[in-house]
Amino acid sequence: MFADVVLPLPLSETFTYAVPASMQSALAIGCRVIVPFGKRKYYTAIVLKIHHDAPQSGVSLKDIHSLIDSVPLVNENQLKLWEWVSFYYLSPLGDVYKAAFPSKLRMESETMVSALVGHATDEKGLRPKEKQIIDLLNEHDLPVKISEIAVRLKIGNVLPTVYSLAEKGLVVIHESIQSKFAPKTETHIFLPKKLSPQSASHAIGKAKKQQLLYEQITGIFAASEADSFSRKEIMALTGASASVLNGLLQKNVLRQATVEIGRLGDGAARVTRAPHTLNEYQQQAFTEIIDCFNDRKPCLLHGVTSSGKTEIYIHLIKRLLEEGKQTLYLVPEIALTTQLTHRLQAVFGDKLAIYHSKINDQERAEIWKKMLSDHPYDIVIGVRSSLFLPFKRLGLIIVDEEHESSYKQTEPAPRYQARDTAVMLAHLTKAPILLGTATPSMESYFNAQTGKYGLVTLANRYEDISLPEIILENTKELRRKKKMKSLLSPALISYMDNALQEGGQVILFRNRRGFAPMVECQLCGWTPKCRRCDVSLTYHKSRNELVCHYCGTTYKMVTECPECHQPSIEPVGMGTEQVEEEVARLFPEVSIARMDADTTRGKNAYENILSDFQQKKTRILIGTQMLSKGLDFDDVSVVGIISADSLLNYPDFRSHERGFQLMMQASGRAGRKNKRGKVIIQSNDPEQPLYRYLTDNDYEGFFRQQAAERKLFNYPPYSRLIRIVIKDKDEQKAEVEARAFAGLLRPSLHERLLGPSKPAVAKIQLYHIREILLKLEIGLSPQKIRKLIKKSEQRMRANPEFKYMRVYYDVDPL
Structure with a gap:
């Protein structure tokens, strides 16, 4: 019997292993198995197929090392879905497995290293790194993980040094397979069932504190149907000290044991209402x-x-x-x-x-x-x-x-x-x-x-509450007439003031986090950029830092221009931080909160911000697009959309669709209960047709207008897009690889292939990027397209120059 398995590695192929006779009756599709892969490593694989098709003669198969499950952990519909995702999105099946399956249920072998016991070490013959490792291992009686060696000694690529020590006979290397999943446990206290009160009293003797605690505990058990209580609960309910409780345990008057309690709560949520009657x-x-x-x-x-x-x-x-x-x-x-x-x-x-x-x-x-x-x-x-x-x-x-x-x-x-x-x-x-x-x-x-x-x-x-009234504010005209003395238009400030005085709440929407999208020298125009990415840095005033929103690298805020050496660095544009600062200036007595990627990093951050707004502890909520997504608040009477044009002025065929959706959804937060809300949209160009569709709540009209454009230029939904992305730390090499790949595809795809080209952000995390765009008719066979792309990639990798090319595919990109 043989089994085809999928490994949690970026590989498209399945791998065939022999099934030991002892395992054959228990093995099933969807079970986890431990399999050897490569020279030393072991991985948790999922069984995809069981069959009796012997390999070609001369091919020796490895055995499955062990079977983990008695019942499958992945069902057949899930496996079919994994295979479809891998096929349609041109993604390795192993990557789908890693994304779909909890990491704590995957066991992997860990390389362990230990010093050879009793072996004299000639330190003169060791290189500095080798001596560091030997000293670290001699401090431990147990084997040390290779990853731990790298972290403790701050040595990059530690494996060659460890292998060198193994060749010298100074260390032993082996693989250890460990489960990553650890059940959550708690120490519980039990009353021994066969112990009578008289026997317990006799065992306790004259220890008064123990006798008193025992009586308290038996009273707690008598008043409850529970078989046990946690040690923490007992100590909280009785106020007893640990020493007195331990005394009862030592006399076997109480028993304690470790109990698995789980992390998913106690299922205490109760039904409090029936579904409302539908209108x-x-x-x-x-x-x-x-x-x-x-x-x-x-x-x-x-x-x-x-x-x-x-x-x-x-x-x-x-x-x-x-x-x-x-x-x-x-x-x-x-x-x-x-x-x-x-x-x-x-x-x-x-x-x-x-x-x-x-x-x-x-x-x-x-x-x-x-x-x-x-x-x-x-x-x-x-x-x-x-x-x-x-x-x-x-x-x-x-x-x-x-x-x-x-x-x-x-x-x-x-x-x-x-x-x-x-x-x-x-x-x-x-x-x-x-x-x-x-x-x-x-x-x-x-x-x-x-x-x-x-x-x-x-x-x-x-x-039958009316849809909100949408008011367009021409900020360009207001600035020309010198009426725009704030980030917020006079009308928006007035509506906010009225809403707050009437006990209402306000949401302000700005789809840029940070204080300003960039800073710039006002004299020579110099702008700081990320050293790892081809983007300008965002200024975060609260941290006084410049941050790259692509790789997360932070830099100190500059006060003097390195080009002209003048103290003329100023923020350009605005983000949610700057809006928050301006609103606090305009409404100093009002509670304000900000909701963006910077303020919602903690596990309960979302809940806390939304809960405070729901309970009206916060009166004004400022945020990015996450505020537009279906949130329901009773008392929001004014929504302000700031710099609406920035949602539309992006070089992407979907920018108007996204902008329309974001503004329509943000508008929908206003006036959901009791009375009609107001939405103020600040725009430099309010004559754009999109704003007319917004004010009329005319989605169908917007769809027809966009569909006509998409059809004219053959964009989705009238075509299907596949973006091929090639990355390399050497810009010239990325260009050569992209041109070669496009050259292999073009004879079959002709005008359906666009590029290669540099994207708007052409370098991220030190990798230079080139893109090839395939614009395919809806009726083209996905199987044939996949076959063509994969065959072309194989031909590329057959060339030693392109063997290690970094390429990925983005099907139906956004």
Whole structure:
């Protein structure tokens, strides 16, 4: 018997191993196995196929080292999805495995090093690095990890030195396989069942403090049905000292044991309400969605902001729960999970799990195991990675805010689009899928217009509240008339003041974090740039630093220009920090918060900022695009969009689509309850057609205008794009590689191939970048395109000059 397995390495191939006779009856597809790979390493592989096809004669196969699981940890639908993601997004299958499967459930061998016991060391014959390593090993009785040696001694590429010592017979190297998953445990106190009170009293004797504590503990147990309490709980409830408690344990009057408690909470969330009754518009939409599901089509729900889409989702989830089915509820950002979790827990209690990037690796592993248990979560709210969880009875997929660019994975591989992958998962599991948004992506709306998707429209806000009034402020004209004396227009300041006096709240939207996007010498025009990337640095005033937003490198703020040696460095443009500073100046008595990537780094940062705003502890909230994504606040009466033109003036065919979506979504935060809100858009060019579609809330008109342009220039949804990215630290080499690759593809693709070219940011983290863009007709076979690209890459690598070329593919790039 043989098994084809996938390894957690950036390799597209599966690898075949012989199955030992002792393992053959237990091995199953989707199980984890430990396999040797290379000269020394061992990895956790997933079994993809079991067969009896013997290898070619003369080929010797390695045996599987060990079987980890008695039941599969990955089901067949998941494996099919992995293979589809690998195929469609031109990504190594091993990268898909690494992205989809919790890292703590993958065991890897670790190279361990120990000094040879009793061996005399001739220090004169050792190089300085070798002597350092020997001294470190002699300090430890146990073997030391090779990674630990590198960290402790601050030696880069430590392996050659360690191998040199092994050849000299001074150290021993071996591989150790260790589990990364560690269950969370707690020490619990038990009452021995067979011990009578008289026996306990006799054992305690005359120790009064112990006798008193024993009586307290027996009283706690008598008042509860619990079999045990944690040691921490006992000490908190009784106020006892550790020494008195340890005395009872030593006399065997109490017992203690380590108990696995898990990290996923105690399931204490309780149901506090039934789903709200749907109004006539929601009910009609609900019925149309069910009809669409019956037609076996993905369904696009186009509902204006605050139309009550979430309540429709709740009714759909309830319907599926009654059928014993699970729901996957995808959201684009973890900021959305905070409010959404509270709303769903109120209706469904502890039936739901949250799965996103801020939960740690151990928690991910526990959720995965819970989903495989006999009592899995019925509802999972999560970001794109939750697509890969092992659902047993998936009955519904909801993709909320389906237009969001956050659904696209950009780094690292696989560079998949979660919305489209969710459609494939729905196909594999035969589960209906609902895509919901107020501003559909061009692709989804095109699919609905052409009949590939069903379309359900919800055009009325809940309780018939009017859509917000959108007011355009011509900041260019205001500056010309010298009326613009702040970052905020006079009208916006006035509306904010009125809203705050009436007890309302304000949201200000600026899609740039930091204080200023760049700083510049006012005399000679010098601008500081990142030494690792081809971009100007962003000024962060709170830290007095210049930061590269591509690689994260920080630099000290400069006060004197290095070119003209004058103290003439000034910030140019504005970010959220500068807006916050200006608002604090204008409204010194008002509580203000900022929500961007700098203020939301902590695990609970999102929750704390949103909770304070929800409870009106914060009156003005300033933030980037994460503020526009489906958040629901009752008392926001004014929304200000600052420097709206910057959303549109970007050299990308999607810039107007993204700008329209962001502004429409940001506008939707205003006036969601009680009264009509106001949205003030500050623009230097308010005559642009896009603003007319915004003020009229005319998505269809905007779609028609954009679709006509896209069709004329053959952009999606009328074509399919594949971006081929080539990187090298040597700029000339990157250029040569890109030209050679394009030369191999062009004879087959002709005018469908554009480039190679330098992107807008042509160097990131010291790597120079060149791009080739493939613009392909919708009807072209993905299999043939993949075959052509992969064959061309193989031909490139066959040339010794290009053997180590760095290339990746971005299918359907954003």
